[in-house]
Every structure is written in C-alpha cells, then in structure tokens.
Amino acid sequence: MRTEFGRNPQLNRNGELHHLLSIEGLPRAIIERILDTADGFIASASREVKNVPLLRGRSVFNLFFENSTRTRTTFEIAARRLSADVFNLDIARSSAAKGESLLDTINNLTAMQADMFIVRHAAGGAPHLIARHVAPHVHVINAGDGRHAHPTQGLLDMYTIRHYKRDFSSLTVAIVGDILHSRVARSDMHALAALGVPEIRAVGPLTLLPEGLDTMGVRVFTKLDEGIRGADVIIMLRLQNERMRGALLPSAQEYFRNYGLTPERLQLAKPDAIVMHPGPMNRGVEIDSRVADGTQSVILPQVTFGIAVRMAALSIAASSQRMQ
Amino acid sequence: MLELDAEAVYRSLAARLREEVVGRDIRLVGVHTGGVWLARRLKADLHVAHDVGVLDISFYRDDFSHSGLKAGVKPSSIAFDVDGADIVLVDDVLNTGRTVRAAMNELFDYGRPARIDLAVLIDRGGRELPIAPTVVGRVIEVPPSIGVVLTCDDDSRFHLTLESRRED
Numbered sequence: 001m002r003t004e005f006g007r008n009p010q011l012n013r014n015g016e017l018h019h020l021l022s023i024e025g026l027p028r029a030i031i032e033r034i035l036d037t038a039d040g041f042i043a044s045a046s047r048e049v050k051n052v053p054l055l056r057g058r059s060v061f062n063l064f065f066e067n068s069t070r071t072r073t074t075f076e077i078a079a080r081r082l083s084a085d086v087f088n089l090d091i092a093r094s095s096a097a098k099g100e101s102l103l104d105t106i107n108n109l110t111a112m113q114a115d116m117f118i119v120r121h122a123a124g125g126a127p128h129l130i131a132r133h134v135a136p137h138v139h140v141i142n143a144g145d146g147r148h149a150h151p152t153q154g155l156l157d158m159y160t161i162r163h164y165k166r167d168f169s170s171l172t173v174a175i176v177g178d179i180l181h182s183r184v185a186r187s188d189m190h191a192l193a194a195l196g197v198p199e200i201r202a203v204g205p206l207t208l209l210p211e212g213l214d215t216m217g218v219r220v221f222t223k224l225d226e227g228i229r230g231a232d233v234i235i236m237l238r239l240q241n242e243r244m245r246g247a248l249l250p251s252a253q254e255y256f257r258n259y260g261l262t263p264e265r266l267q268l269a270k271p272d273a274i275v276m277h278p279g280p281m282n283r284g285v286e287i288d289s290r291v292a293d294g295t296q297s298v299i300l301p302q303v304t305f306g307i308a309v310r311m312a313a314l315s316i317a318a319s320s321q322r323m324q
Numbered sequence: 325m326l327e328l329d330a331e332a333v334y335r336s337l338a339a340r341l342r343e344e345v346v347g348r349d350i351r352l353v354g355v356h357t358g359g360v361w362l363a364r365r366l367k368a369d370l371h372v373a374h375d376v377g378v379l380d381i382s383f384y385r386d387d388f389s390h391s392g393l394k395a396g397v398k399p400s401s402i403a404f405d406v407d408g409a410d411i412v413l414v415d416d417v418l419n420t421g422r423t424v425r426a427a428m429n430e431l432f433d434y435g436r437p438a439r440i441d442l443a444v445l446i447d448r449g450g451r452e453l454p455i456a457p458t459v460v461g462r463v464i465e466v467p468p469s470i471g472v473v474l475t476c477d478d479d480s481r482f483h484l485t486l487e488s489r490r491e492d
Contacts, residue, residue, distance in 0.1 A: 041383075
C-alpha cells in the first residue's frame, strides 16, 4: 500500500514501523523483528508480575466501530501488560450512531491526548484514512478492516507457525474456507509470501475464492482432500453464518460434508501437521470437534501467542521516532 | 591510552566476589549481553550450583520515549524462584546506574529477593542514580565521550576496548 508520494504510510522516513495497517508492503525485517520481540513477551508472561513498563503514561484508545469483544479484549490485555492506560470506546453505539463523521471522532479523541488508536472498522481502508489524518505522534493499529486486512492476526499466525515449524523455507500451508470474505486469509497470504513460504494454498468452494490468487503466487484448490494433501500447516477459516443466507452456499451440513476438517481427512496432511483457526470456531461447520480438540490443534496456543505478538507490534510502533 | 587486561580485571572481580559470598547460597543473574558472559564464567569459577538467570532490560529502559525499543531483544529467563533468593546481579560496565535500576525493577516483577548485590567488571563512574556496586573488578576514569566495551572471543576469553561513542 503506497501513498501518492510513493512512501509506505506505515513507515516513517527512517523506515521504522509507525502505524500497523496491513502486512502487504511490510518489509520482512519488520515482520521478523515483531516475531523476535514477541519471544521476550512470552517470557515475561510466565512471571508473577506480567506487566512491563514500556508504554507507561501512554493512552491507547480501542476504537471498535465493528463489535468484536474478543479481539478488543486481546488488544486491551496487550496494552495493559505494557502498562499503557487503555480506554475502550463503545463507538458503534455512540458517536457514529449520532452521525459524527469518522474524522471528527478522531479529532475529538486526539484532543483527549490519545497516543495510539486501535481501529476495527467494517469498511476496508478506514485505518489508513485515520493514519493519514492523525497528528505525527499518534500511532494507528489496524485491528481488522472490512475484507481488507487483519495484520496482527496474520502476525500471530506467523508466530505460531514459526514456534512449531521453526523454518518457513520448506513449508506447505493450506488456508481453507471462505477466502473471499476473509481479511485473515489476505493477511496470512501476504505474510507467508514475505517470509518465503514456497507453497501457499487457498482451498474452498469456487463461490468463496476471490480472483487473482494465482498472481499472488497462491495455488487454488476447490477440493479439500487435494488442498490439504501433504500440508505442514492447515489454517481453517470461520464460515460466517450470513454467507448461508446468501446464495453463496447451500447449507452448513453440505459445507461440512465438503470442507469440514475431520480426523480422517487430516490424515492426508503430513503426520506432524498443525491445525490453526483464528476463532471463534463453528464446530461441525468448518471443523470437527475431534480435530479442534485433538493433538494437532494449536488453536489455544494461538490465543496465548496473540497477546505477546500484539504487545510486540504495539511497542515497536510506539517506539518509532516522531519524524513524519 | 588506557590499557585494560580484561582477563586480569575479571580475575580480581572473581576473587573479590568469592570472598564476599563465602557461606552464602547465591544465584547469579547476568544483564544481557556482557553481564551474562561474566555470570556464566563466575558460575564455573565460584562453583555456583544454580543456573545463571538472564535479564534483557529492553522492556524496562527509562529512555524508551526518546530512543525507542532496541532491536534484537532477547527473552529474559530466570529458572529459579526469585522470592527470598540471595542474588548477585552481574554487569560488565557500570556508568549512570540506569541499567542496574531497570534490572532491579525487572527482578522485582519476578518476586521479592532477600538480597541483591551488584558485581561489575568495570566501574567507570558518572552515576546519575544513587547506585553503588558491592564488588568491582577495576575502577577507571574515562571521559564521557569514550565507551568501554566488553567482548568475548571464541575461546571464552574477555577483551576490553575503548571506543568513542555516539551521543544519543
């Protein structure tokens, strides 16, 4: 993502991370630095006192224009463990509902001495708009915008893969489900490509696969068995219920029959393959409970790693120098 | 120019620490990176049974707001219970005292030690905080523009060099 000036809006003039808006366009070195820094926060999380004083005195505002209690909570925990002051704004039900424009809302919050905005919005590009608008000392973190990006989920998925597989350079990673509507899938595919994963697969029904995946170097499969055969990592996506009501899918039962990950199907992947899911899961729709709770599932470790990765992303963005 | 025989300075630090901790059941904690090398040598030379604790104080620095988070953060790891422990904190060069303050803050987030002593290879003065070492290898005087740098070669031998440091 580049501005008209040809500069990545996420980076300052020194090339340091200033906002985290999308994985697309993020240099590999910055991705790796976030993952390395997260190791340190995993270590501090096992202590009696889990907080570190890095963001003491900074004000972090959670701006969730679209509800997501879980993601908001993980950001809140991450910011609190960095000793920041955290403010949750029930924005979906207040200012926006009263007709205040997005940028007026931001101006008001900036006047309350905000240092960082964590933004979730149903419209793709909203965090970019905010990042262009805020004062130079303010940082913007994208917590999911429309179908566009969910960079911290992408980063925590990479952390999880690196934790279990150590090295990206020989992996086959299959992403299964509703690729079309998934910002997680997009962020994962950009991150996997940046880290040098040789085989990235997108698996799902034709109606849920976007065009242009092949130009990203992604192999497309419409049959689950073929898509997960020999995979080292399987990332299952949540099937959103509203897709059933549209014309894209016949029924949850039929989806499970064709694309649900069962123990029998999982045997087609490598014996040491790991199964991931960004949550919340629909058991019996995209994933069988025996897989979700099985030995190859790393779904709960993903949640734990997610706190440390978000702490790393927040502290690295907050430490960029004010030169924009 | 001041010549520093790092191995000789280390031997005097080890001898002084040995005397200081007679009869005590100490735990060594090294401050990343130089302090960890020193703590590992001291563990062997002083026959300390417990594993060396490692502190990376990057998350505790007081200059975060103008210098930012340093690259190459390493996880801190302390395998023993800090509560009630008799700890010797080890660092290579003592200057302003800010690193030691940060290290003590981090230690207290693991628990409440019974005692903390401070062992440093070089005390170069220039304190900005009320912090004093328990044992020192050598006290030197160098101008603020000169950095004192400890390195460790492949044979685990120490070297001390003086180099001009950038102002930050």
